[in-house]
Amino acid sequence: MTGNKAVAYIGKGSVEVQEIEYPGFVLHDGPGVNKANVGRECHHGVILRNIATNICGSDQHMVRGRTTAPEGLVLGHEITGEVVETGRDVEFVHTGDIVSVPFNIACGRCRNCKEGKTGICLNVNPDRPGSAYGYVDMGGWVGGQAEYVMVPYADWNLLKFPDRDQALAKILDLTMLSDIFPTGFHGCVSAGVTVGSTVYIAGAGPVGLAAAASAQLLGAAVVIVGDLNAERLAQARSFGCETVDVSQGDPKDQLNEILGVPEVDCGVDAVGFEARGHGRDSATEKPATVLNSLMDFTRAGGALGIPGLYVTGDPGAADEAAREGALSLRIGLGWAKSHAFTTGQCPVMRYHRKLMMAILHDKVQIAKAVNATPIPLVEAPRGYHEFDQGAARKYVLDPHGMLSRN
Known part of the structure; x- marks a missing residue:
């Protein structure tokens, strides 16, 4: 069993990189986890080795102390990664696939999901419609600013990139598809x-x-x-x-x-x-x-x-x-x-494939527009600080050094 480093909120104005549990297919109790979700089995999920996981302005609201986020909450909802393990019930996603993860967690089964309203899924957050990784009051799904993360309902949620080499060559652009x-x-x-x-x-x-x-x-x-x-x-x-x-x-x-x-x-x-x-x-x-x-x-x-x-x-x-x-x-x-x-969460799945195609066929340079800036996962506290000070950058965390090799 490998380790798993992740970025956690530890109090107003502060984050730190901590060693956390390697993800599995059962939800455990922890900071921010809805008690009704504890013990939930997710054999429909996959484990990702994160290639890129971004710092978002929404994360900054929590870190500034402007929400009710609990200390110890593992942050991060902008995730792009490689599948390293699939759950028992996953059919169409395979080990080795490079994928984008919509920040909205959606079941694909409820009325709202079937109507394309994946930002307000009815089944993933016991408190209210809608959920996200590593975010306050969103059901307590463990965040993705980490080396590894579990993604539920993988066949429904994940956007698979069609060519591995092409994806890795454009990974700074493609990581913007998660949010x-x-x-x-x-x-x-x-x-x-x-x-x-x-x-x-x-x-x-x-x-x-x-x-x-x-x-x-x-x-x-x-x-x-x-x-x-x-x-x-x-x-x-x-x-x-x-x-x-x-x-x-x-x-x-x-x-x-x-x-x-x-x-x-x-x-x-x-x-x-x-x-x-x-x-x-x-x-x-x-x-x-x-x-x-x-x-x-x-x-x-x-x-x-x-x-x-x-x-x-x-x-x-x-x-x-x-x-x-x-x-x-x-x-x-x-x-x-x-x-x-x-208003409301963007239903990412409504747009992400079309925007992927625009990236892959050079119709847009989104990483350049937002000034995407890769940094190692261990430098996340610096990224949060500089972003909070108004840096004109989109900080992209590089947990496994894969961005520096592409």
Whole structure:
């Protein structure tokens, strides 16, 4: 039996690499594991040797202490790996396959899964619809920022890459299929982005940059990314985006300078519940700012895609309402402008194969867009720290040194 190193949340602002149990096909008790899931048998699963496992902004919310995540929770929901063991009931996935793992855990059997709503599977989390690896209140499935991880319902969940050598040659791009590329793409599709659209994307973190690349792939005429981090805005400009520095004031004024009108066709919120204000308020957390501003300058009849994370429990929020996820939204404005809103987890399986094909056939360079930066698993604490400080990078953990060989 081999060992298994993994990244665990150990308290506000801190993670560490720990030795944890090698995965098996039965769920054991542990930090964050739902008691109703303890003892659950997963002979439909596989064990992966992780090739790439990424640090996500959603992980940062937990590490900042902005959720109810318990100490000791093993992190990580962006997983790409090689199958090293298959469970008794697995038919179509085989040892040696290189696969992408959707961050949503889905059974493939419930009503929602059969309707393609894999982000809100009814059978994998006893508390609420929807689940993910290594995330608070998501059923307690062990996270994938590790050397090895168990993936349940493998025949349903896994996306197999068609050629091993081709996959390893493009692995930094393909590792984005587990979450941020489909999530950014979903935000754009939900916002109605199409050929000729003008698009405003709030947030130049990795999901925002992935959304910007997605908007370009969908044929947008102008893609504008707003943020207050100069390095991240420069990264957006590096692949052809216009940018708005929201610390300089109301984005509408800068939109007018770029487009000649103070509105866009489509709005995407890639910030979420830790949003700050604009202009002089940019140093202050104002969680409703992004959604309200998007309603203000998205055209009447337009749509908002909201891949940015919002939570029902935020112990670090500025007021009592926000601690329960209640924000002061100008819903009347959105109603008056007949806006459509799409929220929630991206159903990764709806998009990941198509986006895989776009990567494999050189239609998009998503790793370059998000500035994918491989680091060893043991350097995860540094990656978390630098990402939290605003580095314009998507940190990709390399548990077995396979990225450095490709």
